[in-house]
Amino acid sequence: MKFFIDTAKIEHIQEAKDLGILDGVTTNPSLMAKEGITGRQNIYRHYRKICDLVSGDVSAEVISTDYKGMLKEARALSEIAENIVVKIPMIRDGVRAISTLTGMGIKTNCTLVFSAGQALLAAKAGATYVSPFIGRIDDTSWDGMQLISDIFDIFSLQAFETEILAASIRNGLHIVEAAKVGADVVTCPLDAILSLLKHPLTDSGLQKFLEDHQKAQTDALSRS
Numbered sequence: 001m002k003f004f005i006d007t008a009k010i011e012h013i014q015e016a017k018d019l020g021i022l023d024g025v026t027t028n029p030s031l032m033a034k035e036g037i038t039g040r041q042n043i044y045r046h047y048r049k050i051c052d053l054v055s056g057d058v059s060a061e062v063i064s065t066d067y068k069g070m071l072k073e074a075r076a077l078s079e080i081a082e083n084i085v086v087k088i089p090m091i092r093d094g095v096r097a098i099s100t101l102t103g104m105g106i107k108t109n110c111t112l113v114f115s116a117g118q119a120l121l122a123a124k125a126g127a128t129y130v131s132p133f134i135g136r137i138d139d140t141s142w143d144g145m146q147l148i149s150d151i152f153d154i155f156s157l158q159a160f161e162t163e164i165l166a167a168s169i170r171n172g173l174h175i176v177e178a179a180k181v182g183a184d185v186v187t188c189p190l191d192a193i194l195s196l197l198k199h200p201l202t203d204s205g206l207q208k209f210l211e212d213h214q215k216a217q218t219d220a221l222s223r224s
Contacts, residue, residue, distance in 0.1 A: 047060050052081075085109050086101060086106055089111055120154055132151060145177050163185055174186075174192070
């Protein structure tokens with residue numbers, strides 16, 4: 001499974017890269033705004049900075065919701081760098097845009113997917129990725145992981161090459177569960193990834209090891 005980081009913060013992207021587990025980035029204008037980056041040219045320059053830092057795919061989102069507008073934005077975004085993937089919303093014109101962009105050789109990420117039927121349409125249109133929003137589904141008292149499992153079964157049976165990109169990941173447990181049910185990619189904040197490092201038995205085990213090592217050193221010195 002690939003690990004993408006969902007952010008516009010360069011420091012977090014660099015930290016994930018330094019950890020050696022970063023496969024790509026997803027971001028959007030809202031995340032850009034949190035970093036104080038506004039205005040089309042500034043946003044595009046920031047996408048370029050991210051693409052220079054990351055060798056894997058970088059999802060960049062369109063603002064338009066009409067077919068022609070999405071195509072225009074998608075072309076402009078795709079010219080920023082070769083590893084740009086254009087994020088398109090799961091709406092009627094979005095599916096049409098995905099089909100056209102796929103024919104043009106432009107990678108797409110169909111976002112705001114909340115049902116297996118939506119994922120099926122996006123895959124049929126040729127989307128590179130579909131992004132079911134796990135956390136948001138859980139918030140409505142439905143099972144986000146069951147949706148991932150359903151999409152995985154459909155894509156496997158129908159031999160779709162579209163990758164399942166689990167989005168709206170809230171914690172480390174979400175990451176593990178998404179991996180178990182067949183997600184190809186998870187995208188989440190850095191904190192969720194780093195939470196996978198933590199376990200109380202690891203901490204206590206390391207402390208015991210260090211204490212035993214120190215005792216052995218002290219005993220060796222006392223015998224010398």
